[in-house]
Amino acid sequence: MYDPLTSKTIPAFHEAGMATYWQAVTPFPDSDSVALPAQADVVVIGAGYTGLNAAATLAKEYNKQVVLLEAGSIGAGASSRNAGFLLPGTGRLGFQDYRNKYGVDVAQAVQNEFAASIAHVHEAIDHSEYHCDFTHARYLRIAHNAKAAQLLQQQQPAYQPTLLDAEWLTADSLKQQIQGLPWGHGGLALTPAAALNPRALTAVYLEQAKAAGVSIVTGHPVTHWQALGDGTHELEAAGSTIRCQQVLVCTNGYLPAQPFADISQRQFPVLSSILVSRPLNAVEQQMLGLTVNDLVMDTRLLKYYYRLLPDGRILFGGRGAVRGQDADSGKQRQRLERALVQTFPQLEGLYADYFWSGWISVALDSMPRVFSPSPGVFTSAGYCGAGVAFASLAGKRLAQLAAGETLPALPFYQTPLPKYPMPQFRRVALRGLYQWQRWFGS
Numbered sequence: 001m002y003d004p005l006t007s008k009t010i011p012a013f014h015e016a017g018m019a020t021y022w023q024a025v026t027p028f029p030d031s032d033s034v035a036l037p038a039q040a041d042v043v044v045i046g047a048g049y050t051g052l053n054a055a056a057t058l059a060k061e062y063n064k065q066v067v068l069l070e071a072g073s074i075g076a077g078a079s080s081r082n083a084g085f086l087l088p089g090t091g092r093l094g095f096q097d098y099r100n101k102y103g104v105d106v107a108q109a110v111q112n113e114f115a116a117s118i119a120h121v122h123e124a125i126d127h128s129e130y131h132c133d134f135t136h137a138r139y140l141r142i143a144h145n146a147k148a149a150q151l152l153q154q155q156q157p158a159y160q161p162t163l164l165d166a167e168w169l170t171a172d173s174l175k176q177q178i179q180g181l182p183w184g185h186g187g188l189a190l191t192p193a194a195a196l197n198p199r200a201l202t203a204v205y206l207e208q209a210k211a212a213g214v215s216i217v218t219g220h221p222v223t224h225w226q227a228l229g230d231g232t233h234e235l236e237a238a239g240s241t242i243r244c245q246q247v248l249v250c251t252n253g254y255l256p257a258q259p260f261a262d263i264s265q266r267q268f269p270v271l272s273s274i275l276v277s278r279p280l281n282a283v284e285q286q287m288l289g290l291t292v293n294d295l296v297m298d299t300r301l302l303k304y305y306y307r308l309l310p311d312g313r314i315l316f317g318g319r320g321a322v323r324g325q326d327a328d329s330g331k332q333r334q335r336l337e338r339a340l341v342q343t344f345p346q347l348e349g350l351y352a353d354y355f356w357s358g359w360i361s362v363a364l365d366s367m368p369r370v371f372s373p374s375p376g377v378f379t380s381a382g383y384c385g386a387g388v389a390f391a392s393l394a395g396k397r398l399a400q401l402a403a404g405e406t407l408p409a410l411p412f413y414q415t416p417l418p419k420y421p422m423p424q425f426r427r428v429a430l431r432g433l434y435q436w437q438r439w440f441g442s
């Protein structure tokens with residue numbers, strides 16, 4: 001699999017041959033890829049949730065001539081291969097973290113922006129022919145030990161003045177609702193949240209971008225970028241060049257080392273992997289007690305996440321391999337299968353029909369950013385594996401920033417992503433973390 005940390009450039013159609021469950025169940029509309037024009041007002045790089053939203057907003061609301069350049073097909077990155085948890089949050093910081101660092105008012109405003117990100121996605125689906133199997137759900141943070149339970153429970157009252165609802169579920173009530181859950185320490189249920197088909201959501205945004213008049217060019221990895229003396233930019237992709245006033249880099253965890261080296265050193269591409277089982281029969285489903293309205297994530301340092309899909313399959317995800325070249329190995333698949341059985345011993349021997357991986361972007365301080373790293377260049381990244389809702393809204397915010405608007409005064413819109421101090425050691429640190437987790441557990 002393509003590896004952003006070791007590849008200088010991203011190959012065209014890097015995602016080819018990596019089948020996902022979503023691909024099997026979601027026919028995709030033709031993207032009508034055009035030849036690369038010589039000029040545009042704005043070039044958006046990357047056709048995932050961020051890029052498609054940014055491109056559509058600039059074309060529709062600011063009348064810009066927008067060209068969207070994508071290395072692979074539409075949604076070649078994480079946007080078509082994630083777990084479809086539409087979560088009221090992003091990054092790895094919780095309410096307490098924001099409150100401790102920025103004060104209670106900012107922490108509440110942040111939660112309200114997260115609620116707005118869910119509403120943004122909901123509205124897009126409402127106006128589309130794709131229903132995306134959108135199902136209102138609750139986001140269940142399940143405590144894996146007593147200490148984690150205490151921390152989770154302490155958070156609950158803090159949500160009261162926000163647009164999010166938080167309900168503390170005791171160990172008993174949780175066990176009554178979801179009999180198959182592994183731990184008996186309780187959990188926090190957050191709403192609004194939703195379960196959806198992530199690939200269909202990409203189709204929704206593609207439809208919007210096309211309707212707004214965005215020119216879409218697929219199979220064109222951007223390999224060179226130059227800021228010219230007159231304030232314009234020149235980009236090279238698949239042997240052709242394009243000039244523009246502004247460049248929006250919407251590549252998140254898939255950004256290779258070049259040509260945006262500065263941005264690439266501000267994030268850490270990490271693999272996340274997913275298994276999808278065969279459909280469970282009625283008895284198996286009853287044993288677990290999970291419903292399609294439960295989006296579950298545990299509190300371990302290296303978390304596992306799972307949900308029941310509308311056709312009765314279990315989707316189970318967690319950390320992937322360290323290197324791209326090991327992403328699809330049998331060893332990785334078996335590791336995740338073992339984690340599934342440790343979580344649900346009732347499912348011992350269950351065969352997984354699908355297994356795949358994708359790159360997430362981890363920010364040094366666990367908080368994504370929408371920012372401008374240099375004149376005329378704008379980017380949004382660092383969602384830390386929680387970007388279905390937020391990347392969609394961040395794409396719109398990025399477009400607003402490029403159009404000269406002032407963004408809401410929230411921490412992730414005010415500063416750039418911090419640089420990793422010794423970026424060449426990012427992978428060594430990850431290996432160390434995984435090893436530590438193997439030896440000492442959570």
Ligand SMILES: Cc1cc2nc3c(=O)[nH]c(=O)nc-3n(C[C@H](O)[C@H](O)[C@H](O)COP(=O)(O)OP(=O)(O)OC[C@H]3O[C@@H](n4cnc5c(N)ncnc54)[C@H](O)[C@@H]3O)c2cc1C
Pocket residue numbers: 010045046047048049050051069070071072074075076077078079080081082083084085086087220221222223250251252253254255256272273274317357358359360383384385386387388389390391
């Ligand atoms: C396995 C997995 C499970 C996940 N589950 C969830 C979940 O349940 N809920 C949640 O909220 N989040 C989840 N996420 C995270 C979420 O999918 C991402 O945060 C979100 O999709 C990011 O969208 P994006 O548009 O910024 O980036 P991406 O969708 O990754 O798109 C980046 C695009 O940039 C293109 N690109 C890169 N470099 C270049 C270049 N030089 N030239 C041209 N194109 C380029 C790539 O081909 C790619 O299509 C998951 C991620 C993974 C990998």
